[in-house]
Amino acid sequence: MSSKSMERKAGRKQKRCQNMITNETQIQCNDQPKQNLVVCNAGLSTGLKNDVLLLEAMQFGSVLQIILLPGKSYSFIKCKSVQDSVSIYNGMNAKSTLGQNGSVLYLLYCDDVPENVSPWDREHPSGLIIIEDFVTELEEERLLKRANDDLSASDAPHGSMKHRHVFHYGYEFKYDINNVDATRPLLEKPIPDECNELWPRLKSKMPTLLFQIPNQVTVNKYEPGAGIPPHCDTHSAFQDPIFSLSLNAGIVMEFRRLSDGSHVSVWLPRRSLLIMSKESRYGWTHGITPRKTDIIPVNDGLTVIERKLRVSFTFRSLKFNGCCCGFSALCDTYKKSQRTADENVEKLVIPSELELRNVHKVYDEIANHFSETRHSPWPKVGQFIESFTQGSILFDIGCGNGKYLSLNASTLKIGCDRSHGLLNVCYERGFNIFQCDCLYLPVRSNCADGCISIAVIHHLVTKERRLQAISEMSRILVAGGRGLIYVWSKNQAKGTKSSYLRQNKRNNRSDSDTSADLGELKFFDGLPIHTNRTQFSHSDMLVPWTRKDESSENQETFLRFYHVFEEDELTELCEKVSDIEVIERYYDQGNWCVIFQKK
Numbered sequence: 161m162s163s164k165s166m167e168r169k170a171g172r173k174q175k176r177c178q179n180m181i182t183n184e185t186q187i188q189c190n191d192q193p194k195q196n197l198v199v200c201n202a203g204l205s206t207g208l209k210n211d212v213l214l215l216e217a218m219q220f221g222s223v224l225q226i227i228l229l230p231g232k233s234y235s236f237i238k239c240k241s242v243q244d245s246v247s248i249y250n251g252m253n254a255k256s257t258l259g260q261n262g263s264v265l266y267l268l269y270c271d272d273v274p275e276n277v278s279p280w281d282r283e284h285p286s287g288l289i290i291i292e293d294f295v296t297e298l299e300e301e302r303l304l305k306r307a308n309d310d311l312s313a314s315d316a317p318h319g320s321m322k323h324r325h326v327f328h329y330g331y332e333f334k335y336d337i338n339n340v341d342a343t344r345p346l347l348e349k350p351i352p353d354e355c356n357e358l359w360p361r362l363k364s365k366m367p368t369l370l371f372q373i374p375n376q377v378t379v380n381k382y383e384p385g386a387g388i389p390p391h392c393d394t395h396s397a398f399q400d401p402i403f404s405l406s407l408n409a410g411i412v413m414e415f416r417r418l419s420d421g422s423h424v425s426v427w428l429p430r431r432s433l434l435i436m437s438k439e440s441r442y443g444w445t446h447g448i449t450p451r452k453t454d455i456i457p458v459n460d461g462l463t464v465i466e467r468k469l470r471v472s473f474t475f476r477s478l479k480f481n482g483c484c485c486g487f488s489a490l491c492d493t494y495k496k497s498q499r500t501a502d503e504n505v506e507k508l509v510i511p512s513e514l515e516l517r518n519v520h521k522v523y524d525e526i527a528n529h530f531s532e533t534r535h536s537p538w539p540k541v542g543q544f545i546e547s548f549t550q551g552s553i554l555f556d557i558g559c560g561n562g563k564y565l566s567l568n569a570s571t572l573k574i575g576c577d578r579s580h581g582l583l584n585v586c587y588e589r590g591f592n593i594f595q596c597d598c599l600y601l602p603v604r605s606n607c608a609d610g611c612i613s614i615a616v617i618h619h620l621v622t623k624e625r626r627l628q629a630i631s632e633m634s635r636i637l638v639a640g641g642r643g644l645i646y647v648w649s650k651n652q653a654k655g656t657k658s659s660y661l662r663q664n665k666r667n668n669r670s671d672s673d674t675s676a677d678l679g680e681l682k683f684f685d686g687l688p689i690h691t692n693r694t695q696f697s698h699s700d701m702l703v704p705w706t707r708k709d710e711s712s713e714n715q716e717t718f719l720r721f722y723h724v725f726e727e728d729e730l731t732e733l734c735e736k737v738s739d740i741e742v743i744e745r746y747y748d749q750g751n752w753c754v755i756f757q758k759k
């Protein structure tokens with residue numbers, strides 16, 4: 161090919177690349193000098209490395225940042241000035257041979273560089289902590305020797321997967337059932353003494369972290385190219401937190417949250433300790449993608465590194481009484497409790513999903529605003545709480561912002577709720593609280609003198625689930641113990657109009673529930689949307705909650721699921737629970753209420 165036709169061919173290629181860059185990044189590039197440069201034919205997908213491009217460009221001018229985008233065959237150079245950019249252009253365009261298989265690079269000028277959209281820039285999952293240089297090189301060497309000796313001495317009793325070898329101390333983790341057999345400790349394979357010094361060290365580095373000294377260790381040895389599929393360590397098997405020590409090499413770990421598809425890449429440096437606590441332990445999966453290289457962040461950009469053999473020590477403590485984390489999407493205990501509740505239920509929607517979306521998520525979102533509108537205890541609920549004698553143990557199941565937890569100071573009151581947001585409000589007020597679902601109370605049977613469930617079970621989607629919530633209240637009560645339940649009544653106009661209806665003043669815009677104007681019924685996912693401050697037209701409805709931003713005109717509407725009760729419905733439900741007896745029933749301000757006693 162003549163040099164002229166080669167030039168023409170290169171020109172066509174450049175043009176195609178220029179169009180692709182503009183299409184994909186909305187960044188205009190051409191040959192008019194500007195502060196930044198785009199390299200048309202070399203990027204992460206062609207194997208270009210951040211540091212290699214940086215070193216080359218720095219020979220000609222000052223560079224602020226190299227931007228390599230995952231999966232792209234082009235890259236950007238952010239220069240210090242137009243002058244730098246011009247001299248880099250002149251030094252590299254059609255000269256530098258960093259292209260694929262040594263081909264020359266083509267550069268263009270551009271105004272902007274892309275926002276770094278890589279998963280590196282995203283916030284780490286909440287509760288995830290990395291302590292760098294957690295062990296010394298000497299300790300690393302001793303741990304590696306110990307792991308190697310034990311791995312090679314074992315005739316792979318714990319199996320080894322493709323390019324990943326595992327060994328367990330303390331208890332065997334069984335991959336077929338994703339659990340440990342807590343009745344069979346590995347007496348002949350105790351936790352290595354080399355690990356003893358880690359825990360006092362962790363305590364002194366992180367005095368506020370709550371943890372138990374691990375009694376189970378899994379050693380994973382990854383050949384370069386090996387990975388571990390995304391998973392969440394079985395909730396009911398292990399406590400929070402879980403630790404992982406990276407030895408011999410660092411690795412990129414991928415964290416994913418199913419609920420919203422979030423994905424975050426986290427670099428675990430060699431000799432660092434990863435702590436997965438709280439949400440990062442329960443609400444995210446973690447995994448290592450099988451591949452031979454990792455893209456990692458350096459100097460505000462990305463680069464590619466070769467993977468090396470990595471050995472990790474994962475430390476965990478066994479858990480015995482099920483899990484009550486509140487992160488239902490990945491929680492085996494929660495799923496088991498749902499299965500029991502739903503066994504015979506025919507349903508159009510998965511109830512737990514509907515509750516997750518239209519109850520739990522909404523309360524988490526509106527927690528602070530909701531709490532501001534819930535100050536004064538209802539007098540009759542107050543009377544019930546005050547009726548207990550000194551030293552009684554009372555549970556408020558679905559305690560919300562805790563407005564009943566400050567009554568009757570002579571009793572012990574414990575609140576629980578599903579909503580993190582509302583529990584935070586309680587926590588700030590100094591109440592005794594824990595997180596759980598009312599379908600599965602992590603509380604011993606026969607231990608409470610009283611319990612209340614105020615405006616809670618009308619958020620459960622099926623009759624069976626409402627029944628199970630009442631059964632759980634009954635289960636934790638001592639014989640003779642009393643329970644009080646409030647649920648919204650379908651009929652809001654019984655006797656005097658409830659305050660809910662009375663608040664229907666069209667001009668009363670300060671109240672958050674007064675959002676919808678009267679109009680024809682709308683539906684969302686097949687469920688009718690209620691018009692606030694009017695009578696309920698259906699038993700199962702979505703009730704809007706409107707949050708108006710004080711500082712702006714923005715208003716956001718959230719839909720909460722409600723099953724509103726007919727007159728005798730709550731009593732009949734309670735009568736299905738064999739060991740309780742309804743001792744009082746009444747209507748109070750738009751609610752049906754029942755007091756029952758355990759036989």
Ligand SMILES: O=C(O)CCC(=O)C(=O)O
Nearest residue numbers: 378380388393404472474
């Ligand atoms: O290699 C690691 O750091 C993680 C291992 C892991 O997640 C596990 O064994 O459950």
Ligand SMILES: [Fe+2]
Nearest residue numbers: 391392393446
């Ligand atoms: Fe894991």
